[in-house]
Amino acid sequence: MPTPPGPFTGRTLIDLARDLRDGSTTAAELTGLALDAIAALDPGLNAFVTVDAQGALDAARRADEELAGGTDRGPLHGIPVGVKDLIRVAGLPATMGSRHFAGYVPDTDAACVTRLRRAGAVIAGKTTTHEFAYGATGDRSANGPSRNPWDPSRMSGGSSGGSTAAVAAGMIPLALGTDTGGSVRIPAALCGIAAFKPAYGAIAPDGVFPLSRTFDHVGVLASDAAGCRLAYAALTSPFSATHSSTASPSGAHPSAAPPSDTRPSAARVAWLDPAGLFDGDARVTDAVRAVAGPMEEVRLPVGAGEELREIYSVVVSCEAAEVHAERLTKAPELFGQELRERLGAAATLPGWRYVRAMAARERPAAAVRALFDRHDVLALPAVPFTAPPLDQRAMDLNGRQISVLTALFALTSPWNVLGLPALSVPAGLVDGLPVGLQLVCRPGNEHLLFETAITRAG
């Protein structure tokens, strides 16, 4: 565990929902704990860009009044939450981690923030994002790097590094992030929490600053899989309006019913050999596999890994270069050097390679569909090694020099390319640093994904 523990360390969303309803805590108390923890812990971690103490306390008071009055908005009601600074929250600055957006304050909420508010969540503040979310290290941002709570000299991973560090340090129990190539799952794995990237489009991207529209997803981060499941349900449930407890026999929102975690999972789970995607640290692979438990092993066809990396890299490069074309021409000096160089290279990639990459998705998609004919869930590590030191860009692994930037998303980005639901859950430690078990399914089988995570990895 990171030391010192925060007020939400070891308390799950399910615990908090129960405590709020049995009178052993209030939203105001939870919010106060969060604000105090941020004040105490955040200077060493840099998880937050903006803290909205007054707004959070006001929202918490309203949440308590509603609960006291019999209005229960479900499992997020009264829960303090952090929102990645790439996602618009009305009235709060949104820097996108960039000097280009210094002073920018949106006047509307992103769609996912509207959903959060309707679900009764209390927005505590905005969390550090890697500059424009274009980087999985989390250590390049206009407001500085977010740090890993297990070892602040190491990277949190990113790009949703602040959301992750805040939950991992126990400052808040829940956060929103975005995930284009692994940007919630990578930091979650490196910091020892859970993160879920839903199927493409399952959470509307409106109001979220784009990186690569074909692969961008909104995701959720919590200490465990069950917390991610609750948050995902709240963000996608058709029950978005207020429900009165008098109208609901259980006295709560339908999705607030405790999940039936104890029955054995019916999911057919297979281990996907990660070597087909990236030749990672064997100790990480072994640790993750031990947590996953015994299961049949499957492989991707030869060449699929390289194909998926090429597709991911070309599509993200061209789409990010499109997003930033005018900024790159008119005010390149406002980018950090690393991003400016990456975007400069991306802007010269020829269009025919983008066309080819988009069409090339069908082959790996067919290969993975074939795996899902016989298996419901694929298991593999989320990241092929543990958190590197801040600013590290190259490392020796298995006798060769690798690019940290590229290797970080080697095991997560395939599921963005294919638009598949993917969850990372804590899977123990290697050298005292967390590693993550990643589970992948096809859209519609999310219940099996969460069941598998809860029964196998707690």
Place this chain on the structure above:
Amino acid sequence: MPTPPGPFTGRTLIDLARDLRDGSTTAAELTGLALDAIAALDPGLNAFVTVDAQGALDAARRADEELAGGTDRGPLHGIPVGVKDLIRVAGLPATMGSRHFAGYVPDTDAACVTRLRRAGAVIAGKTTTHEFAYGATGDRSANGPSRNPWDPSRMSGGSSGGSTAAVAAGMIPLALGTDTGGSVRIPAALCGIAAFKPAYGAIAPDGVFPLSRTFDHVGVLASDAAGCRLAYAALTSPFSATHSSTASPSGAHPSAAPPSDTRPSAARVAWLDPAGLFDGDARVTDAVRAVAGPMEEVRLPVGAGEELREIYSVVVSCEAAEVHAERLTKAPELFGQELRERLGAAATLPGWRYVRAMAARERPAAAVRALFDRHDVLALPAVPFTAPPLDQRAMDLNGRQISVLTALFALTSPWNVLGLPALSVPAGLVDGLPVGLQLVCRPGNEHLLFETAITRAG
């Protein structure tokens, strides 16, 4: 009329279908007429790359046997047809207009050719295409330029120049073409026949060599709109199997019933000011508008024309460069000089511009949807001038120098960008050369499009 007239000059598909069924002609006779006309007229027009005399005579004999035996495959039964050399016909060479495909003989039919055969059509041969269909002039092809039957020193237009010249000269009554930016409608307008490009995807592109997959369409060419309608119905009807005359009360395929051309059209037709897309020859605009008749006038928003041209140019360039990337690297010398230079430039277009162009389609699409809220059919010229001389690439128009390559598809390519059904029908002569009236509708309103063409332009 082009001189000399061919055997199908002045005979519509409806005439031929009637003559075949009342015993006044046979498929074998029609095929013999076509083959004789090709032998006599094609040396001066170069409409055909390959003539399949034996295959056509065999197919005609079978068609006659079927009709005599009571099996009627509908309005194309026994009709000689030409197929653009970009479309695969099993057993016949498919050059794509390129030296890269010299000697290539596919062993399967394109999906649209399978439909043609099931409809009983008789494939007379393969028609000249502009090299890889990348050009609206029709005068660059490995087997030489196709020529305009109204004046063989002028271009037919393209890229379906051979299919058009063959129908316009009366060698055959029907042909298949492809249309990525106007490649059936442009030559049809310049050569005085009708051509229909259906909604995107309405005719499957399988077995058709791609130019730009986002904009590629299969289209049909006939002497008049009613002929295009019959062919379109035959290529898209779910009644693709043989129908016995004993099973059908009318003694023929349902779509063979003569269209009710005489009732007044209920379509709300508007004139779309072509100046919003291109500043063309006013004499052409006036002539076309006179044929279209009195109607309300509508305009595109300022800037929409330029936006549509940019989208078209960027998307086609990148997609064509993708199709030809390996040929351009490994055997550039097999391209004609003009295409080699165009593809070389296209291969350097940055991917972010492609991304932006694809996303930019929504704005003009919304503007055109708004026009279709109040109108069913938009009318405008198909081409902003009459057929230029072969090889002409620049001309003075309205006091400025224009690019013939670009200007030819200025009025047709918007409907490829938007995927809308578009028909060109003959609209008289200017300076003794044909001009075309183009009609556009939204998918599902094709019946109104054809009704409008038949009632307004005959």
